[in-house]
Amino acid sequence: MRIEVDWTRCDGHGLCGLLLPENLENDGDGFPLVRRREVADADLRHARRAVAACPALALRLEP
Numbered sequence: 001m002r003i004e005v006d007w008t009r010c011d012g013h014g015l016c017g018l019l020l021p022e023n024l025e026n027d028g029d030g031f032p033l034v035r036r037r038e039v040a041d042a043d044l045r046h047a048r049r050a051v052a053a054c055p056a057l058a059l060r061l062e063p
């Protein structure tokens with residue numbers, strides 16, 4: 001699975017970098033930097049939590 005950010009929705013709430021640090025990093029202004037798009041199986045739980053927590057519905061997991 002890979003993590004995708006919909007930049008038309010992202011408001012820079014900064015949650016995702018905290019919830020999925022394996023793949024995302026906060027750029028300092030609250031927006032995510034995608035360090036790694038592929039989500040390791042061991043990190044899927046974190047990824048699903050980040051997707052569910054995004055207040056702007058801007059994160060999704062894709063096959």
Ligand code: SF4
Nearest residue numbers: 010011013014016054
């Ligand atoms: S949690 Fe959602 S809105 Fe906030 S920075 Fe991440 S993708 Fe953007």
